[in-house]
Amino acid sequence: MPRPRQPVLTRDRIVAAALALIDADGLAAFSTRRLAAALGVRGPSLYNHFANREAILDAVADSVTAAVDISAFARHDWREALRRWAWSYRAALTAHPNVVPYLAQGPGRRPAALAMADAVYGALVKAGWPPARATHVGAAMRYFVAGSALGSFARGFVEDPELYAAHYPHLGQAHRLAEHQRSVDEGAFALGLDALLHGLADEHRRVVAAVEPPGANG
Amino acid sequence: MPRPRQPVLTRDRIVAAALALIDADGLAAFSTRRLAAALGVRGPSLYNHFANREAILDAVADSVTAAVDISAFARHDWREALRRWAWSYRAALTAHPNVVPYLAQGPGRRPAALAMADAVYGALVKAGWPPARATHVGAAMRYFVAGSALGSFARGFVEDPELYAAHYPHLGQAHRLAEHQRSVDEGAFALGLDALLHGLADEHRRVVAAVEPPGANG
DNA sequence: CCGCTTAAACTAGCGGTGTAAGTTTTCTGG
């Protein structure tokens, strides 16, 4: 089959199929040939639309990031905005957990990831965080959210009572974590996020007080 | 070369060489054939010592986890112990950042990772955290530490001023993050960890008060 | 001390992978 009358592939179709493949079978099972087969095509044809496998993964990662809602930064104070953004960020990632290890390496040159970083950093600086500190706040948030999505904590434990009973005196119930995976991971996220935001609010008060001492007027 | 008079390979030598290879060239460049070559051997020989590539990576991951100091849980109150553990955990992971994506998938059946989980959970329960809540605390800590080690936040940004100037109004200085990588990532970790522990201490007071109301005596 | 079993290296080879190179046909711009 030479050039078809109607193009068979588009970047969007490739990205969607790649994401579906990764969701279904995991990152390790993702290959250009399997992806091409899923699209009814022959492997090297993908290279008419992407430079290489990595570029496809980049586009998949960005399509996941694009689902994060960053509108809160325009509508709420920095603390509430961080909270809403964090939950949306987490939701986007946990919807496609197999992509997270790739995605979590940083924004690189991906537009959606950069737009997100821009929104977060801009809102923090506008809220009075000194630039260096705003970077720290954004990074700390990314640490927590990315870490929470990078493989479920609960799923990390094997469902094998024997394993724990022998050598790990406090892990006797660990094999049951998988049953309550969602509530464990969500509860931990909620607890950690509230704690983090609480602590950051304290720091914000301290920092703002230092920049504008009480009684100062501008 | 048939069976040599002195064994050429041992599990330890394989794991050390694998870690060195991954540190030097990244997880993606790690292959059984390259590892074997680095050991002066022929690929399939590795299978006399490990079941498969995955088992080698498991051993590498556990050797990294084994460097985490969990002795604080026996010597300090839960909050101080969490702080010391978190710093040691972070140090162990950032010493081998390329291993983190693999390692962060959970403890699985790795002894060092399970011993760590056991120590953390045991100390939290002993400190009065209800079991379910202790799990949340441990998970939240893992989220934060793993996320912080999973690729530097600062390194995630490309060193290319052009890229940012055009479309991201607040990221004008982002290309300079790489220069201050260590201080950015350490500062963010310190800020986030303090905030997290602060918030958790609040929650601990609330929880303990609920279990043993003021005035109760046992 | 012989002989069996096991251990630890090897070679050969299978099916799969990313991607480069070159081919064919179709679409499109001047």
Add this chain to the structure above:
DNA sequence: CCAGAAAACTTACACCGCTAGTTTAAGCGG
């Protein structure tokens, strides 16, 4: 209407994880 770009193809290379079977050495029971 023709030139060249576009988008599919086939072929091919080097590498990958891993299996199977071979060779020799080490360790051990009789």
